[in-house]
Structures are given as structure tokens and as C-alpha cells.
Amino acid sequence: MELNPLKESNDYKYYELFIGPNHPGIEGNFSYVLKMKGHSVEEVTPDPGLLHRGFEKLMERRLWTQNLALIPRICVPEPDINEVAYCLGVEHMMGIEVPKRAQYIRVIVLELARMASFLFGMSGLGGTTGHYTSVQWLIGDRDYILDLFEWLTGARVYHIYQYPGGVKNDLPDGWLDKLSDFLDYLEKRLPEYDKFIFQNPIIQKRTVGLGYIPAEDAIENGLTGPNLRASGVMYDIRKAQPYLVYNEVDFEIPKTGDGDAFSRVLQRRLELSESIKILRQCIKQIPQGPHRTKVPNPFQFRVPKGSYYSKVESSRGEFGYYIVSDGDVKPYRVYVRGPSYSIGLYYATKALVGMRIEDVPVWIHTTDMCPPDFDR
């Protein structure tokens, strides 16, 4: 995409501006072309494609289990969520029962991944509002989660830990104690976050009342996850359509319900507390037993004919995998429904109109969109 040159005729009243792909206010290699009039946005054109890697085509050429190395790369901040969504779909189509212990381990991994992603997202808000302390603090705390992942899986970001039928390795000795220590630490930190992010007058001034999304708009435009709940629709897949062992743990859906940028960040902060609650229960309740069931050899791993749409509540909303099999050793088609697709490529073109230029990155970060999941 190219910018249109300025014309003498319109007296330089309108100009076009790229926001992204190299901008601290955008998440990932993606850009909006904004048609500006002075300070305010007149028209928004999303320009994806800089990150397109053709995952859906690549998956058709690989074995069912080989795809597990590819899938985490779809969204950088939440790789585990992709792995679990894919495995849930494959297991449902093959009729594999996952052992209880593996399900608990998956919930622990999912909640840790959500927490890491929330911390990452909230730190991004600091970058756009010039509040750099929060960037360093939150990224620092996220690193403790990555340390835990490194111990568990051997990798910090892309874990490739899930496998149809369970997880690859059991929890190492002492890992749960370390997790418990980390939760204690994080709980002590949360009041500090509240003080310097949520009670900070600058952050409040920049986010309160910005980019209000009414509940009907949120539903109509396909918003999911914390963005939907911040608008007052209390829908969480973990509660409404429980998968894994989410029906055995007790947690609340926090209600903020204002629908502005501040409440979207607050929603994430409150859900972080709920994740801690879920993790504490999992540490207590996790049973002994096998961590995976026996599945066929990867070269004979055939999924019966059919299709299924599996989904997982990620930190951004509904991550869905529509999987089609024709009974072969490779998937016939895999379609990835990224949670940021509707808000990033469609709703932003409506919501950003009329906004001032300095609010655009703040709006983008409070919706916590992840361009890799729609530019897949």
C-alpha cells in the first residue's frame, strides 16, 4: 500500500499517515493508514499482510502431530492457547480421553499463559501513554512466568508442550511449590499495580471514557473475551461451555461493564486475580496419575472423517480452530479464528473515526489486539 501524495488543491487540509508497522503504539507488524484532518482521524484503512505466513496452507502439508510445532507461532504472546485449541479439536474427532492429571496441567498452563499475556498487554499500555515504569515492571514479572515455562517445557516462548492425548512431560518435582511461591509474589505486587496504573491520574485521564463500545455493538461486531465482558456481556467460554476441568474450579467473571478503554484494562487486571484463584485451586486439586494416554504412531495418526470447531478462551477472546479431516494422516483443512480479527480489521475502521491521533495507540492497546492472529 502506498500513501497518496499531498495535493495543492485541498490546501493540505487532509493528509495520510501510517501508524505502524514500526510504531510503539502498534502490536506487531501491522499498520493502519489513517486519513487525517488536523489532529483527528477521518478514515481508517487496515493494511495487513506484512506478517502473512500462510499457516493454513502449511498445515495441510504436514502430519497431524507435526503441526504442533507450527501452531504456537500463530500468536506470539499466547502460544499455549493455540496448542490446546488444536489438541482439543483433534481429541474430540478421534474420541481420545485425556487423563485427569493432564487436564489439570493444561488448565495450569492455559491460566499461566493468560496471565503472561495480560501482563504483556497491560505493559503495552504503559508504552503508549509514556508510563514506562509499568512496561519494565510488568515485563519483569512476566519473566518469572517464562522461567516457570522454561523449567516445565524447556522453552520460554514457544513451548510445544501439548500433544493429542495429554501433555508431553509430567510436572517436574518441586514445580508446583515454585508456582505457589510465584503466586504469593504476584499477589503482593498486584496492589502496587493498582496504585501506579489504575489510580494513576495520567492513565485515568488518557483512558476513562475513551472508545466506548456499547454491548449491542460488541456482540454485532464479533468482539469476544475481556473486550466483550468490559462492555457488559458476561460471557466466558470457561463458564458457559466448560472444557477441560474448568467446571471443577470455582471462579468469578469480574464485572466492570463501562465499555470504555479504562474498563477494558481493568477487566484484564481483575481477570488476572481470578487466574491466580484458579491456579491455587489447581495446585490443591491436581490428582496423581498418567499425564498422557497412548496415541497411535505419528505416521499412522489418522483422524476420522469429519469436522469440528474447537475453541478456547484466550486472553483476547475466543480462539477457534475449525478442523476438517478426510481420514488421512494430514489435515484436510484447518481454519484459525483469531480473536483480534473482527476488532482489528473491521471494528477499528468504525471506532477510530473522530478520535485524536494520540488516542489511537491507546485504543489499540486497550483492545489488546494481536495482529499475528489475523495475519496468520
Add this chain to the structure above:
Amino acid sequence: MADILDEIKSMDLKASWLGDWEFEVLTPRDRLASILSYLKSKGFKAFMGLSCVDWIEEGNFELVYILQSYDLALEAIVKTKIPRQRPVIESMGTIWKLCEVYEREMHEFFGIEFTGNPNLKPFFLENWLDIPPLRKDFDTLAFSEELFEFKEDETHGIESPKRIE
């Protein structure tokens, strides 16, 4: 919860459960718009995604509309088939405006024409040279071999890659 499925079946459409929380509806293409509006009026207000499957041996494209109801906590997956030779279907942008963005993507990756969609310009791929890339007859290896020159002098004695069947 099961009522909705019975109602759909009474309309002479094939419908079945895919899992605990989702069902599929198979519809001919001329009834697609009416069944989508019917489901929207029944609470499936959120449009979650549009996918396409290339059934090359049958000679069909299968369009898959994924809808979500927050009140019923159910997912509806509506499928319809169109011939591969003449892939044209009406745009569902009148029911969900959001649908037009998904249609633009499917137009780019499968070459399906959505009549009534005002914006079917290239989206993710710029200056694309070949047939739409997610079609089953698109050969990625042949495409890159044709497009990029393989230089013998840079191989350091390693032979060019052979196709793995």
C-alpha cells in the same frame, strides 16, 4: 436447547450435533440468507467467522459460517456448497456488515465472488501472481521454483531439493 435443532429439521434441512455445544446445518445456497437471518433472530447474534473448504474431487467449495449465541451458549455452524467451476454467491453483508471483511479474505484465498460486496480488493497478499493460494490445486513448490531462480553456485555442492511424496 434441542428445540432449535428440531425447528431447523422441520424446515427440511439437515442438522446434527457436532459436540456438546455446537451443531451444524447443511443448507442449499439459495436458502443460506434466510437460514442465517432466522438463526440471528433466534439469538445467534454474533458472527464468529467464515471459512471455506475446497473439495476438489467433488468439484465444490464449501462455505462455513460460524455463529454464536450468548444466551443459549451454543455455536451454529452453517455450511453450504457452491460449484468450483463458477464460485459465485451472494454477500451476507446485509445480515452482518462484519461478514464483508471475511468475504474479502475468502475472495483472495479461494477466488470466490461475493455479489453485493463492495470491497473485494486484495487484502493480505499484494501483487499476487498465481491462482488463489488456498485452493487445493495450487502447488507451492512449483510456484516458488518458477518464481525464484535457483542458483547452482550458491549450493556448495548440495543438490536441489527433491519433492517428498
